[in-house]
Amino acid sequence: MVTIKDIARLAGVSPSTVSRVVSNHPRISPETSRKVKAIMEEQGYHPNVMAKSLVSKTTQTLGIMLPRPAEELFQNYFFGELLRGIVTQATRMNYDLLMTTATSSSDEVNTISRLVRGRRVDGVLLLASKRDDPLIAFLSQERFPFVLIGRxxxxxDAAMVDNNNVQTAYDATQHLISQGHKRIGFVSGPPDLTLSHDRLLGYRQALDEHDLETRAEWIVEGEFLQESGFRAMSQFMSLPERPTAIVVIDDNVAFGVLRGLSELGYRVPDDISLVSFNNIALSEMASPPLSSVDIGTYSLGYTAVQSLLRVISGEPIHQNPVIIPHRLIVRESSMNPTFKRS
Structure with missing residues (x-):
């Protein structure tokens, strides 16, 4: 088994220099670093992570609390793009990722507690925020480094990376109003999520600004799953007076909306217009192409890792929350100038 002393001898440097190369120490010259790393690769040397952790008291690992229920992660393309941003920046900074999930709120706290108190990770990323979140309460009480993707x-004072979700929903609703719609519905997410609360608020603000009616039956709550969108359409289309346009909280849910409308015999945008959020790759390929608010999903994940590493190192965060900009991408699902909207 190749040791750090073997690498040092072959490279003609001291073992401490090899150790600094492994740790990407800034005082090591690029030439020395390249030489040592080439020999490490040639000899098949891999640093003893556990031994290194005992010395440095760090793990070079970040924990990720996946959303619950876990099936949302694998059925929603948003999380794939979010994780792509997280993985890219973590890899660049030589950090590993430890992902975990749980079946209940109490299990979530127990799971994070094991990671934190067992010193298995240097910091934690939370991918979603509840309005009354025991995970945030626990991590704050422990004074353990964490960053919340959300609000x-x-x-x-917790480190946060987010969009202005009130504004995103306001802009989406405003776009439908500009197309002449007066009866606008909203397909929301779970009511305990801050995201659902903020986007519903933005939707209401836009309607209030134009003195348009908001009806309880035009707001349907659900999960971030296609099935929720499908069920919402059954509810909307059974109403005596249905909306002529709908703001949908997530593209994945909007695909369920499109499927439900198609099975019920309605056409988009001829019979009803749609705007959604996240602008995932499949939005442009939907039938019809889906208007969607691009929230910079990749940047949310990438920036969250940057912020977490600053928290871990004790660096000040000058802007909190870090707000990732958004833009509305208008496609066929919300554009229909010939539709009579009365």
Whole structure:
């Protein structure tokens, strides 16, 4: 088994220099670093991570709490793009990722507790925020480094990376209003999520600004699953007076909306217009192509890792929350100038 002393002897440097190369120490010259790494690769040497962790008291690992229920992660393309941003930046900074999930709120806290108190990770990324979130409460109480992708009302000083979700929904609703719609519905997510609350607020603000009616039956809550969108359409289309346009909280849910409308015999945008969020790759390939708010999903994940590494190193965060800009991508699902909207 090749040791650090073997690498040092072959490279003509000291074992401490090899150790600094492994740790990407800034005082090691690029030439020395390249030489040592080439010999390490040639000899098949891999640093003893556990031994290194005992010395440095770090793990070079970040924990990720996956959303619950876990099936959402694998059925929603948003999380794939979010994780792509996370993995890219973590890899660039030589950090590994440890992903975990749970079946209940209490299990989530127990799971994170094992990671934190067992010192298995240097910091934690939370991929979603609840309005009353025990995970944020626990991590704040432990004073353990974490970053929230989302917003916390109860812990405004927590490090956060987010969109202005009130504004994103306001812009989406405003676009439908500009197309002449007066009866606009909203397909929301779980009510305990801050995201659902903020986007519903933006939707209401846009309607209020134009003195348009908001009806309880025009707002349907669900999960971030296609099935939720499908069920919402059954509810909307059974109403005596249905909306002529709908804001949908997530592209994945919007695909279920499109399927439900198609099976019920309605056409988009001739009979009803749609705007959604996230602008995943499949949005452009939907039938019809889906208007969607691009929230910079990749940037959310990438920036969250950057922020977490600053928190871990004790660097000040000058902007909190870090707000990732958004833009509305208008496609066929919300454009129909010939539709009579009364």
């Amino acid at each position: 916390s009302e109860a812990y405004p």
